[in-house]
Structure formats: C-alpha cells, structure tokens
Amino acid sequence: MSDSAEDSFLQDLIDRLVPLGLILRGGFQAEPDDGAPAGTATMLLVGNAGPGLWRRSGGDLRDEADAMDAWTQRVMDPIGDRFGATVLYPFGGPPYHPFQRWAKRAEGLQSSPLGILIHPEYGLWHAYRAALCFGETMSLPDASPAGYPCDTCLGKPCLSACPVAAFSETDGYDVPACAAHLRTEDGADCMGMGCRARRACPLGHDFVYDPGQAAFHMQAFLRAR
Ligand code: B12
Ligand code: SF4
Ligand code: SF4
Structure with a gap:
C-alpha cells in the first residue's frame, strides 16, 4: 500500500470505530515472539478510554453472559472481515493473548503499581477490546515512550x-x-x-x-x- 492508501485505510477504520465508542490504540510490526497468528506482519489494537464506549454503545449490550465481550465480538468480527484482518480478543482464555504486552509496544505504556497500564492522558480509565492482525506490513508511527x-x-x-x-x-x-x-x-x-x-x-x-x-x-x- 502507498502511504496515502494506508492513511485512508486507517482513517476508514477509525471512522467505523468512533461511532461505537471504540478507538484505535496504536499498532506495531509483529515479531516472531509476539504470539500473533502465523503470517501476521502488522497488529493494530482497538480499545476504549473514559465513558465514551458506555455512552455510545452501553445501550446495545444484551442481557446475556459476558455481555461486553459478546457485544465486542458482534461489532468487531464484521470490521475484521471488511478490512481483511484476523481479529483476536482479550477474553476467551485461559490461555489469554498478551494484550498488555502488545499495548506496551503499540503505545509505549507501562504498568502502574496496580497492574493496569497507566496512560498519561486516560490515567487508569482505559482498556483493550480487540487486536487486528494483518498480513501486510504497514508503516506506522513508532510508539514513542509515553512517559511514566x-x-x-x-x-x-x-x-x-x-x-x-x-x-x-x-x-x-x-x-x-x-x-x-x-x-x-x-x-x-x-x-x-x-x-x-x-x-x-x-x-x-x-x-x-x-x-x-x-x-x-x-x-x-x-x-x-
Ligand atoms: C486474567 C485477567 C485478570 C485477573 C488476574 C490479573 C492478573 N493477576 O494477571 C483478574 C480477574 C484479577 C483481573 C482483574 C481486573 N482486570 Co484484568 N485481565 C485479565 C486478562 C483477561 C488476562 C491477563 C493475562 O493473564 N494475560 C496473559 C499474559 C501472558 O499477558 P501479558 O500482557 O504478558 O501479562 C500482563 C498481565 O498479566 C499483567 N498483570 C500482572 N498482574 C496484574 C494484575 C492486574 C490487576 C492486572 C489488571 C494485570 C496484571 O502484567 C503482565 C505484563 O504486562 C487481561 C486481558 C488480556 N488478554 O491481557 C485483563 C486485563 C489485564 N484486565 C484489565 C482490567 C481493566 C481489570 C480490572 C480493573 C477490571 C475491572 N474491575 O474494571 C480488574 C482489576 C481489579 C479491580 N479491583 O478493579 C485490563 C487492563 C487494561 C489496562 N489499562 O491495562 C485488561 C487488559 C483487559 C482489557 N479488556 O483491557 N484481570
Ligand atoms: S500515577 Fe496513579 S497509578 Fe501511578 S503511582 Fe500515582 S496514583 Fe498510582
Ligand atoms: S475494588 Fe479496588 S479498592 Fe475495592 S476492595 Fe477491590 S482492590 Fe480494593
């Protein structure tokens, strides 16, 4: 993909996430020991911060077990299909996918003393909902250390x-x-x-x-x- 095609691809993805209260939480080029599916070159993380997800999509949760996880799968599986990505989720284990390790690479965050990652703007009020795995290498801005x-x-x-x-x-x-x-x-x-x-x-x-x-x-x- 050319740089401008990548920009519009990412913008299209962001435009589909925002109305759901989801945000693109950075990405990175997958290394062999990252635990990504074989053939993954680039991973993008999707998550939420603050009250946005609840305000936009809380009403769409159904009365069912693991309602947030079920909703996440309902909205993210079609997005994965549309963008040609394999979607991985933080739930469904053990074993669990190492989302916090991926998040450290994607956004340069570090663990707080509570075990939750601390974000300079969101504080402790953020989470990860899905990872999109792509076979293509996309150029992404390096995750500069976010400060600790x-x-x-x-x-x-x-x-x-x-x-x-x-x-x-x-x-x-x-x-x-x-x-x-x-x-x-x-x-x-x-x-x-x-x-x-x-x-x-x-x-x-x-x-x-x-x-x-x-x-x-x-x-x-x-x-x-
Ligand atoms: C199992 C689990 C728990 C367990 C045990 C945590 C533990 N001791 O490891 C329990 C049930 C206790 C737990 C609790 C919570 N969790 Co939890 N949990 C997970 C889960 C599903 C798997 C973690 C794991 O084993 N990964 C496997 C290893 C190999 O991955 P890793 O990234 O390399 O490992 C990291 C974690 O183990 C982490 N870690 C170590 N000790 C602790 C302790 C705590 C409390 C946490 C949260 C993480 C943590 O450090 C490792 C290196 O970065 C993750 C989702 C995921 N797939 O990562 C969410 C996750 C870590 N949890 C999360 C959250 C928000 C919570 C809660 C705050 C939920 C809540 N109530 O709102 C609570 C904290 C308690 C509280 N009082 O509020 C978020 C953290 C987001 C962030 N900002 O970092 C995650 C990423 C889920 C998500 N959807 O975003 N959790
Ligand atoms: S910044 Fe927040 S999470 Fe970090 S040590 Fe202080 S109170 Fe704890
Ligand atoms: S929810 Fe937090 S403050 Fe409350 S008892 Fe559990 S660890 Fe302590």
Whole structure:
C-alpha cells in the first residue's frame, strides 16, 4: 500500500470505530515472539478510554453472559472481515493473548503499581477490546515512550486507598481479599463507583467511568470470581 492508501485505510477504520465508542490504540510490526497468528506482519489494537464506549454503545449490550465481550465480538468480527484482518480478543482464555504486552509496544505504556497500564492522558480509565492482525506490513508511527507518571507520583495514593490493602508493590494484587470485601456491605462504594484504588489516582479525572459503567465492570469481575 502507498502511504496515502494506508492513511485512508486507517482513517476508514477509525471512522467505523468512533461511532461505537471504540478507538484505535496504536499498532506495531509483529515479531516472531509476539504470539500473533502465523503470517501476521502488522497488529493494530482497538480499545476504549473514559465513558465514551458506555455512552455510545452501553445501550446495545444484551442481557446475556459476558455481555461486553459478546457485544465486542458482534461489532468487531464484521470490521475484521471488511478490512481483511484476523481479529483476536482479550477474553476467551485461559490461555489469554498478551494484550498488555502488545499495548506496551503499540503505545509505549507501562504498568502502574496496580497492574493496569497507566496512560498519561486516560490515567487508569482505559482498556483493550480487540487486536487486528494483518498480513501486510504497514508503516506506522513508532510508539514513542509515553512517559511514566508513576515514577514521580508523590505518595502513590493508589497503593493506600484500598480498604482491605489488596494492592502491594511487593505482593501484587490480592484478588480473594478484594472479592471478599466487595461481597460485604462496605464494598458497596467500590461496587457502585469502581475500584477505590483506581479512583485515587490523580491522573485521567476527565476519563473516570460513569457510575453505571463502573458498576457493570465491577459486577462482571465479581461474577467471574
Ligand atoms: C486474567 C485477567 C485478570 C485477573 C488476574 C490479573 C492478573 N493477576 O494477571 C483478574 C480477574 C484479577 C483481573 C482483574 C481486573 N482486570 Co484484568 N485481565 C485479565 C486478562 C483477561 C488476562 C491477563 C493475562 O493473564 N494475560 C496473559 C499474559 C501472558 O499477558 P501479558 O500482557 O504478558 O501479562 C500482563 C498481565 O498479566 C499483567 N498483570 C500482572 N498482574 C496484574 C494484575 C492486574 C490487576 C492486572 C489488571 C494485570 C496484571 O502484567 C503482565 C505484563 O504486562 C487481561 C486481558 C488480556 N488478554 O491481557 C485483563 C486485563 C489485564 N484486565 C484489565 C482490567 C481493566 C481489570 C480490572 C480493573 C477490571 C475491572 N474491575 O474494571 C480488574 C482489576 C481489579 C479491580 N479491583 O478493579 C485490563 C487492563 C487494561 C489496562 N489499562 O491495562 C485488561 C487488559 C483487559 C482489557 N479488556 O483491557 N484481570
Ligand atoms: S496514583 Fe500515582 S503511582 Fe498510582 S497509578 Fe496513579 S500515577 Fe501511578
Ligand atoms: S475494588 Fe475495592 S476492595 Fe477491590 S482492590 Fe479496588 S479498592 Fe480494593
């Protein structure tokens, strides 16, 4: 593809994602140890940030198990067909595709002390929904390191905000302690507004999920435990 054909190809893709509340989250040239399907030359990541996905497409979720995953597949499979890409999803495992590793390559992000990738603009309020795998090599802008705000974050409030100290820099995330708390009356705050540790981060305040969206994800997390 020529550079201008690639530009219009990417713009066409973006134009199909935006009305759904999805965004193109960068891409990279696949290396043999990336875990991409054989023959993949370029991977593009699709995801969401802030309340946009919920506001645009939340009403299209159906009353079914894993409703967000099912919706994602319904909208992304046809996009993959149209653009000639194999679509991979972050769900459906184990084993899982290494979406966070791919995201680090695509956008130059790094892990926060919570395990979630921190984005300089979106903070902790973003996620990945699909990866598009192409056989052609596309020229993509290099993912310049996005900067790592956690290094200079005074007091790292995310690590002390959890009422049951489920996060620690040395021991990672104590999932059973978190889930047990969420099942109590005191867990209603996290269940209704989203993880308090995530909310304590000073970055990305304009992207904090709407309460309905946060509650949806917390319920899905707890159901899966
Ligand atoms: C299994 C899983 C979990 C497990 C265990 C996480 C763990 N200890 O590894 C559980 C159920 C606990 C979990 C919880 C959450 N998860 Co989760 N999870 C995954 C999943 C499906 C697979 C991870 C994996 O094993 N990958 C395989 C390895 C080989 O891939 P990798 O990229 O090389 O590995 C990375 C991860 O393991 C990560 N990691 C290590 N420890 C932890 C701890 C946590 C909490 C997380 C999120 C990641 C993480 O670091 C590795 C190197 O980068 C991914 C989707 C995916 N396919 O990646 C989402 C994913 C990592 N989760 C995500 C999210 C948002 C959450 C929640 C915040 C969901 C919520 N409630 O809203 C919660 C966090 C808890 C909370 N209190 O809110 C996002 C993170 C997005 C981002 N900004 O980085 C992902 C990418 C899903 C998505 N659709 O975007 N998750
Ligand atoms: S509170 Fe600070 S250390 Fe924690 S995720 Fe936010 S920027 Fe990083
Ligand atoms: S959801 Fe609540 S209990 Fe669970 S880790 Fe976050 S702050 Fe802690």
